[in-house]
Amino acid sequence: MPNELTSLSYHAGNYAPIHTTLNLRPCPSEGAIPEEFFGGQYVRNGSKPLQVDTSRGFHWFNSDGMLTSVFFERIAQAPGVTTLISPRSSVLSVLMEVVQAMALIVASLWGLIARPIRRTSTSNTSVVHNDDQILATNETGPPMRVFLPSSLKTVGWFTGMEGFIKEMTTAHPHVDPQTQEMFLFHATFLAPFTLCLNQPEPGFQGGEIMHDFGVSRKHTVMIDMPYNWRGQTRFGVFPRYEPEKVKWYTSAPCMIMHTVNTWDEETFNGTRVHLLLRPKQISHQWALSAIPFEFPHVPHRLQMAPTRFVYGNSMRTGDFAEACISNVKVECLVKIDVVALLARGLADPPSQVDGCVDQRSVAEVLISDDPNDPIKVFALPDGWYAQECSFVARKDGQSEDDGWLVTYVYDELQLDENGAAPETSQSVLWIIDALEMKEVVARVLLPQRVPYGMHGNWFPEEQILGQREVERFRK
Numbered sequence: 001m002p003n004e005l006t007s008l009s010y011h012a013g014n015y016a017p018i019h020t021t022l023n024l025r026p027c028p029s030e031g032a033i034p035e036e037f038f039g040g041q042y043v044r045n046g047s048k049p050l051q052v053d054t055s056r057g058f059h060w061f062n063s064d065g066m067l068t069s070v071f072f073e074r075i076a077q078a079p080g081v082t083t084l085i086s087p088r089s090s091v092l093s094v095l096m097e098v099v100q101a102m103a104l105i106v107a108s109l110w111g112l113i114a115r116p117i118r119r120t121s122t123s124n125t126s127v128v129h130n131d132d133q134i135l136a137t138n139e140t141g142p143p144m145r146v147f148l149p150s151s152l153k154t155v156g157w158f159t160g161m162e163g164f165i166k167e168m169t170t171a172h173p174h175v176d177p178q179t180q181e182m183f184l185f186h187a188t189f190l191a192p193f194t195l196c197l198n199q200p201e202p203g204f205q206g207g208e209i210m211h212d213f214g215v216s217r218k219h220t221v222m223i224d225m226p227y228n229w230r231g232q233t234r235f236g237v238f239p240r241y242e243p244e245k246v247k248w249y250t251s252a253p254c255m256i257m258h259t260v261n262t263w264d265e266e267t268f269n270g271t272r273v274h275l276l277l278r279p280k281q282i283s284h285q286w287a288l289s290a291i292p293f294e295f296p297h298v299p300h301r302l303q304m305a306p307t308r309f310v311y312g313n314s315m316r317t318g319d320f321a322e323a324c325i326s327n328v329k330v331e332c333l334v335k336i337d338v339v340a341l342l343a344r345g346l347a348d349p350p351s352q353v354d355g356c357v358d359q360r361s362v363a364e365v366l367i368s369d370d371p372n373d374p375i376k377v378f379a380l381p382d383g384w385y386a387q388e389c390s391f392v393a394r395k396d397g398q399s400e401d402d403g404w405l406v407t408y409v410y411d412e413l414q415l416d417e418n419g420a421a422p423e424t425s426q427s428v429l430w431i432i433d434a435l436e437m438k439e440v441v442a443r444v445l446l447p448q449r450v451p452y453g454m455h456g457n458w459f460p461e462e463q464i465l466g467q468r469e470v471e472r473f474r475k
């Protein structure tokens with residue numbers, strides 16, 4: 001667990017939670033906001049710590065979810081609207097909530113209330129669209145439905161058909177862009193530990209907290225990581241609707257937070273399942289690039305297929321493994337041509353497991369003037385930091401990467417002499433040209449800062465307008 005200094009770092013600067021809820025309001029912007037953005041909304045999830053408790057080793061992942069969004073409303077003179085769901089503002093109200101929660105838990109354990117507490121998920125990690133609903137997710141419990149665009153109100157737990165998802169699941173459900181089916185699983189600390197399609201998944205030997213997993217059009221890939229470096233990482237692959245047919249494959253021990261993409265390839269002797277990560281027979285295990293790479297993003301319509309480009313976050317020095325136990329700051333957005341690097345790796349394979357196709361650092365990629373470079377880096381100015389990006393495609397785009405990346409950025413020059421973020425400091429939403437990864441085409445100035453957080457997602461106008469009606473919201 002993090003030490004005291006580390007804990008404090010997650011309360012410092014722009015990690016610190018905000019305590020002000022803002023109603024809808026127009027936001028000033030500069031540059032040309034692409035037409036494709038209007039009617040859509042960018043939503044970012046993150047945790048909102050209510051108190052600084054360094055004795056318990058606070059981490060970035062702690063605390064309930066907080067959504068932050070920019071809605072591009074289709075009216076003149078109002079290009080952006082920001083709504084924040086933030087913590088209670090007074091100490092008294094926080095204390096009252098803590099006392100109330102503890103009383104509810106005790107009453108629930110003793111069976112004194114008609115509706116005992118069943119779930120304590122924080123819903124603070126990601127936000128996805130499925131079946132005309134917007135869901136905030138975390139692996140410690142079922143998704144929580146929220147409603148867009150204007151209110152960001154909480155609707156209630158999403159437990160799936162027949163209440164299947166009752167407890168732990170994954171922070172990253174996968175939605176098939178062709179069939180609109182959503183894939184996730186139910187995990188417990190009691191045997192059989194994991195259920196897929198409401199059936200026990202054979203092969204798990206203990207409770208598994210699986211932040212992410214892989215889903216292609218035909219297969220699902222479960223990930224079973226060891227508890228220490230003497231174990232092995234195992235991948236369980238099964239046909240989409242037949243979890244009982246799982247086959248397990250082993251690899252060197254490693255830590256996997258996110259899968260980038262998963263797809264099938266038909267070969268002369270069957271189907272080969274590709275699972276693209278950061279780090280039947282596992283045929284190739286090498287890295288495509290040596291640069292730090294996290295928060296991978298593949299446009300939704302291209303997921304579960306052999307997409308060419310993936311996007312993500314990076315940093316000039318260090319890596320995310322180190323940063324995760326101190327603090328994570330995103331200095332660069334990157335675009336990686338997976339097809340080009342895979343072809344290069346297959347033509348001249350690096351060594352298995354620890355080999356790497358493109359061994360350049362971020363600094364070396366940045367000085368490249370090759371217009372066809374398979375890695376392109378958008379570096380933020382010194383002292384500016386971004387968050388996870390989402391891709392918005394240009395209508396009638398000429399190539400897969402013809403569109404824009406959208407993300408929140410924060411200029412740390414706004415921090416005071418103690419490194420604290422003043423109440424008056426502000427974040428900005430940037431819209432970046434994804435073709436060349438060089439130009440910020442539009443900026444939307446937010447009324448207050450957005451603390452560094454987890455995952456974001458872009459919701460187009462048709463998903464917002466097509467949401468299921470809500471009878472009543474959760475208080």
Ligand SMILES: [Fe+2]
Nearest residue numbers: 125171211258
């Ligand atoms: Fe995640």
